[in-house]
Amino acid sequence: MNQAAIETASLVKTFGNIIALNGLSFRVMQGEIFGLIGPNGAGKTTTLRILATLIKPSSGSAKIFGFDVEKNPSEVRRIISYLPEEAGAYKNLSGWEYLVFMANFYSLNKQDGQAAIKDAAEISGLGARLKDRVKTYSKGMNRRLLLARALMMKPKLAILDEPTSGLDVVHAFHVRHIIQNYVKTYGVTVLLSSHNMLEVELLCNRVALINEGRVIGEGTPQELKYSHHANNLEDVFMEATKLG
Amino acid sequence: MVSGLNNLIKKEVKELLRDPKILLGMVLMPLLIFPLMGSAMNISSTAVEESVRQVSVSLMDMDRGPMAQSLSLAFRSMNVTIIETHASTVDEALEELQQTNIMTLVIIPSGFSKNLTLGLKGNVEVYSVYKSLSVAEGVRSTIVDIPINVFEGALIRQAISQAFPNRDPSTVLDPISVSSFAVVKGKVIDVPPEVLRSLFLSQSLGFPMVIMLLLISAMQVAATTISIEKEEKTLETLLTMPISRLGILTGKLVGSVVVAAAGAVASMIGVNYYTSSIFSMMPTETVNLEALGLTMSPLGYGLLGVVMFVTIVSALALAIVVAAFSENVRSAQSLVGFLNIIFIIPSLVLMFADIEILPYPFQMVLYAIPYTHAILASKAAFMGDYFIMVRSIAYISVFTVAVLYIAAKIFTTEKIVTARISFKKRGAMKALFK
Numbered sequence: 076m077n078q079a080a081i082e083t084a085s086l087v088k089t090f091g092n093i094i095a096l097n098g099l100s101f102r103v104m105q106g107e108i109f110g111l112i113g114p115n116g117a118g119k120t121t122t123l124r125i126l127a128t129l130i131k132p133s134s135g136s137a138k139i140f141g142f143d144v145e146k147n148p149s150e151v152r153r154i155i156s157y158l159p160e161e162a163g164a165y166k167n168l169s170g171w172e173y174l175v176f177m178a179n180f181y182s183l184n185k186q187d188g189q190a191a192i193k194d195a196a197e198i199s200g201l202g203a204r205l206k207d208r209v210k211t212y213s214k215g216m217n218r219r220l221l222l223a224r225a226l227m228m229k230p231k232l233a234i235l236d237e238p239t240s241g242l243d244v245v246h247a248f249h250v251r252h253i254i255q256n257y258v259k260t261y262g263v264t265v266l267l268s269s270h271n272m273l274e275v276e277l278l279c280n281r282v283a284l285i286n287e288g289r290v291i292g293e294g295t296p297q298e299l300k301y302s303h304h305a306n307n308l309e310d311v312f313m314e315a316t317k318l319g
Numbered sequence: 320m321v322s323g324l325n326n327l328i329k330k331e332v333k334e335l336l337r338d339p340k341i342l343l344g345m346v347l348m349p350l351l352i353f354p355l356m357g358s359a360m361n362i363s364s365t366a367v368e369e370s371v372r373q374v375s376v377s378l379m380d381m382d383r384g385p386m387a388q389s390l391s392l393a394f395r396s397m398n399v400t401i402i403e404t405h406a407s408t409v410d411e412a413l414e415e416l417q418q419t420n421i422m423t424l425v426i427i428p429s430g431f432s433k434n435l436t437l438g439l440k441g442n443v444e445v446y447s448v449y450k451s452l453s454v455a456e457g458v459r460s461t462i463v464d465i466p467i468n469v470f471e472g473a474l475i476r477q478a479i480s481q482a483f484p485n486r487d488p489s490t491v492l493d494p495i496s497v498s499s500f501a502v503v504k505g506k507v508i509d510v511p512p513e514v515l516r517s518l519f520l521s522q523s524l525g526f527p528m529v530i531m532l533l534l535i536s537a538m539q540v541a542a543t544t545i546s547i548e549k550e551e552k553t554l555e556t557l558l559t560m561p562i563s564r565l566g567i568l569t570g571k572l573v574g575s576v577v578v579a580a581a582g583a584v585a586s587m588i589g590v591n592y593y594t595s596s597i598f599s600m601m602p603t604e605t606v607n608l609e610a611l612g613l614t615m616s617p618l619g620y621g622l623l624g625v626v627m628f629v630t631i632v633s634a635l636a637l638a639i640v641v642a643a644f645s646e647n648v649r650s651a652q653s654l655v656g657f658l659n660i661i662f663i664i665p666s667l668v669l670m671f672a673d674i675e676i677l678p679y680p681f682q683m684v685l686y687a688i689p690y691t692h693a694i695l696a697s698k699a700a701f702m703g704d705y706f707i708m709v710r711s712i713a714y715i716s717v718f719t720v721a722v723l724y725i726a727a728k729i730f731t732t733e734k735i736v737t738a739r740i741s742f743k744k745r746g747a748m749k750a751l752f753k
Contacts, residue, residue, distance in 0.1 A: 127559045130733040149563065157559040163552040167337035179326035180560045
């Protein structure tokens, strides 16, 4: 039977008086590409940060492949990789050095380590530019390097916050292709958030609509479109969040 | 592959040393600035010395008597070049002076020799021309005092010899002779006290200065290592890597120590060149410190090493705690800049004063500051007072453990991601806890 990659139950997160998550529950199965969509401030990034062990829930629970993010953060960190929306790489290292630095955190033998870095170099598509310092990269190049870093270790779960943010059409297409390929080839589970509804529709097996810290709809893109009598996910989103 | 901690330390050092701000400001600047300052001061002081050595004086002798001639001889014997002026009035002589490079006019009025012979006061007028108000001018203006004093001394001794033919004039002029001895560590030392005083001064100035420089650079580096991760948005990714939070904290501390040590070595080389440039201008007497028992014992060195280690670790941990709350490098460095005051104050105060002579409440304030103990320990190391050193190590260690505990707490909780103090417009500081 397929194992649950992510299980959240009644997640609540408050920052002072602000309620960021208000009883959020969803489940992602192994090998799925699962999308979180919702308006700004809906709680998408907070959810991803909790799952990445960066912040702790105020109440409720979250498990990754059975490991509780609060009780077993070290175990969780060994099997996930997280790509924040506003991420950067070390400007004074070259792209290659950055990938080597990140790969070195995993206890790999030399051969596996080099294979992972080679893989990442290919994913990034940066070629000879990998030898240059990161500070000389464009925003798009930077994002491709970070995505390569997030996927190179073939994590059991990749948490990607706006993976194609800042990329042009060609590079965004390339990145989506890589994500799909990775899931197929290595059985990687992907949880992503995106504002790009077309991207979500193309990439995700299932989607959760979030608004005001709660899941307000969940299913495959087809199911959601059918239940909301909509032609595309954008219409579903507008209808479900009552923003239209 | 490399272990997580080694990996992080290597990256920290590589990245910090590649940061032009760190490399220039911390390593290259001290290597360049201090020697440049020393050289500049050396050049200017040599120029002052040269200008004083070649000093010429314009002399207007209106007396023409034997005493005036003797005074003129006294000037020449002290290597002062005398240029006789042919002006007939003071105004004319001064006007003449403006046309030349000569800065001093000495006038011996008529009646000078007669007065001195009759036992009355002889008057000499000295006019010093100031054109730029520089130190060199100030020194040049006093150059005529020496030959006048020498001449005056000769007159006094002559008068004493006449009044007391059977006495040595020095027994009248200087009837009491003082023999000074210094007692250090219970031993009487046969060294002039002024030599010992300058030695103590150089010791008491040197070490606090080095501690101050080292801590300022170390804290800036440590603050940068954390804040740059926030500024460049790399911290969140790093915190999700399979390395413990304490491992990250240790990596940051060790990386900062390595880079700060490079900065400190550069500062020390620079400061050493600077001070040797300065002291090369001063006449010094060589003192054998070893013979005086003023060298540090191996135990003293060892304990001082421990003092320095705990001091640096506490300063770094403190900087990391502060930087954890800042949003970017600039605000981290500003916050750490405020902290610098806690070691600048003890360093400055203890450079010139012993803690015991300070008012009691101020003593208490200083004793409460851990970095005071680092300086006290450095002084105690020379005097072989190991109790003070051990006490200092204990106090700084307790403080270090407390700060490390806070740093570890911040690192192991979500505060490292969410807490921040930002400098808003118009310099207002605002704490934001998301």
